Amino acid sequence: MSEWQVTPRLPEHPDVLWAEAEPKASYDVVIVGAGGHGLATAYYLAKNHGITNVAVVERGWLAGGNMARNTTIIRSNYLWDESAGIYEHALKLWEGLEADLDCEVAFSQRGVLNLAHSLGDVREGRRRVNANQLNGVDAQWLTPDEVQKVAPILNISTDVRYPVLGGTFQPRAGIAKHDWVAWGYARAAHALGVDLIQGCEVTGVLRDGDRVVGVDTVRGPIRAGRVALAAAGHSSVVTSSLGLRLPLQSFPLQALVSELLEQVLDTVVMSNAVHVYVSQAHKGELVMGAGIDGYVGYGQRGSFPVIEHQMAAAIELFPIFARAHVLRTWGGIVDVSPDASPIVGLTPYAGLYVNCGWGTGGFKATPGIGWVFADTIANDRPHPLAEPFSLARFDSGALIDEHGAAAVAH
Amino acid sequence: MLRIPCPWCGLRDETEFSYGGQAHVAYPAEPSTVDDDAWATYLFYRDNPKGWFAERWMHRAGCQRWFNVVRHTVTYEIAASYPPGASRPEPA
Numbered sequence: 001m002s003e004w005q006v007t008p009r010l011p012e013h014p015d016v017l018w019a020e021a022e023p024k025a026s027y028d029v030v031i032v033g034a035g036g037h038g039l040a041t042a043y044y045l046a047k048n049h050g051i052t053n054v055a056v057v058e059r060g061w062l063a064g065g066n067m068a069r070n071t072t073i074i075r076s077n078y079l080w081d082e083s084a085g086i087y088e089h090a091l092k093l094w095e096g097l098e099a100d101l102d103c104e105v106a107f108s109q110r111g112v113l114n115l116a117h118s119l120g121d122v123r124e125g126r127r128r129v130n131a132n133q134l135n136g137v138d139a140q141w142l143t144p145d146e147v148q149k150v151a152p153i154l155n156i157s158t159d160v161r162y163p164v165l166g167g168t169f170q171p172r173a174g175i176a177k178h179d180w181v182a183w184g185y186a187r188a189a190h191a192l193g194v195d196l197i198q199g200c201e202v203t204g205v206l207r208d209g210d211r212v213v214g215v216d217t218v219r220g221p222i223r224a225g226r227v228a229l230a231a232a233g234h235s236s237v238v239t240s241s242l243g244l245r246l247p248l249q250s251f252p253l254q255a256l257v258s259e260l261l262e263q264v265l266d267t268v269v270m271s272n273a274v275h276v277y278v279s280q281a282h283k284g285e286l287v288m289g290a291g292i293d294g295y296v297g298y299g300q301r302g303s304f305p306v307i308e309h310q311m312a313a314a315i316e317l318f319p320i321f322a323r324a325h326v327l328r329t330w331g332g333i334v335d336v337s338p339d340a341s342p343i344v345g346l347t348p349y350a351g352l353y354v355n356c357g358w359g360t361g362g363f364k365a366t367p368g369i370g371w372v373f374a375d376t377i378a379n380d381r382p383h384p385l386a387e388p389f390s391l392a393r394f395d396s397g398a399l400i401d402e403h404g405a406a407a408v409a410h
Numbered sequence: 411m412l413r414i415p416c417p418w419c420g421l422r423d424e425t426e427f428s429y430g431g432q433a434h435v436a437y438p439a440e441p442s443t444v445d446d447d448a449w450a451t452y453l454f455y456r457d458n459p460k461g462w463f464a465e466r467w468m469h470r471a472g473c474q475r476w477f478n479v480v481r482h483t484v485t486y487e488i489a490a491s492y493p494p495g496a497s498r499p500e501p502a
Contacts, residue, residue: 236458247454294429338454395450
């Protein structure tokens with residue numbers, strides 16, 4: 001058998017998976033944003049709640065925003081109980097997703113390493129491992145030698161600026177093929193009767209007193225019994241027509257890939273302290289992400305110094321990467337909340353539901369939030385796993401501070 | 411790379427500066443009278459416009475002084491740079 005044959009292969013690109021829909025005059029539910037979260041929400045509304053008179057309206061093309069731009073990392077090793085609830089729910093759904101959607105998504109549980117480079121990192125990492133284990137989330141603390149066994153190309157020598165002092169490891173974590181996840185949800189939602197409408201930017205929200213009754217779009221008004229936002233970095237733009245402010249700031253987040261290389265890294269490595277996270281895609285590209293750019297922006301591109309910093313960190317951790325070439329870089333717009341946790345649930349307007357504030361980490365939550373948000377919309381009350389993530393927590397002060405576990409980017 | 415005009419030092423690279431978010435957000439004048447809603451607004455709610463935005467920057471690697479910039483959040487064009495205390499100029 002040739003080497004090519006034993007190399008993992010992606011499935012062939014499929015024919016059209018869903019039919020383009022024209023917007024109808026009204027729906028039971030309109031979901032704003034056909035990214036992973038919007039599509040998953042539509043699918044679970046139809047599948048779990050029998051609500052199929054649903055449209056997902058998208059400004060650009062399906063899964064062309066952050067769903068196309070993320071680094072596909074999936075993990076559930078967050079610190080607080082509330083986060084463990086939602087992210088672990090998502091990870092369990094990932095584990096059955098290919099069977100559920102009857103579609104390959106190249107979900108690969110290759111583990112995620114979070115490196116520690118200082119005494120503070122070590123203490124924080126050990127604390128998080130303990131918290132994860134108490135919440136039933138798989139997590140281990142690894143010594144530098146154990147880290148090296150998981151990622152042999154990692155430089156664990158002590159004569160570098162930020163030596164590896166250990167790391168947390170979640171074996172069930174991993175990556176998936178982001179496009180296939182979106183297309184899988186789109187196909188399954190479409191098959192259950194959901195309308196997927198691309199090129200349909202929402203320009204305003206229609207209301208009758210304190211009730212939201214639909215959306216204005218570039219293709220005309222669409223009435224809706226309920227409106228659900230899954231618009232990520234553009235959430236504030238959508239709610240601004242209502243005068244509804246959200247505690248979000250939108251920032252560019254950059255990532256990049258190398259050319260195709262031999263498989264050299266079969267896990268995901270993240271380092272908060274030196275600001276880089278790396279995995280190797282099935283095809284062979286090294287996929288690397290950075291921190292967010294330092295200023296509010298919607299430009300879907302970032303600053304060069306951020307990439308330079310990220311590459312410096314990557315090369316210190318992985319000296320062999322010095323010979324790789326950057327193939328392309330890009331930016332997406334992420335909506336960052338004050339406590340690095342999402343905002344999910346009801347709003348001061350009846351019939352309007354928000355799902356935003358996922359910042360740099362929304363991809364991993366896709367199945368979990370789709371499930372929970374659909375339940376929240378269908379029952380007009382927060383799903384128990386969404387309840388702590390309400391907009392009201394910024395008034396009550398019950399914040400869920402995940403700046404440590406949200407890792408590099410915040 | 412943004413090129414940011416410091417009112418005192420002139421045009422410098424973005425890497426010399428720290429970011430301070432939305433400008434002209436004043437500390438409540440009578441903190442003891444402020445209710446939970448107003449505190450939440452002061453602490454956590456900032457404008458997030460897709461368009462012109464007045465924001466604070468600090469020239470960390472230069473004069474270390476804070477100032478305000480009016481910048482477009484899509485084109486990243488900078489229309490104005492002015493000292494703290496001055497009112498926001500309208501972009502042309």
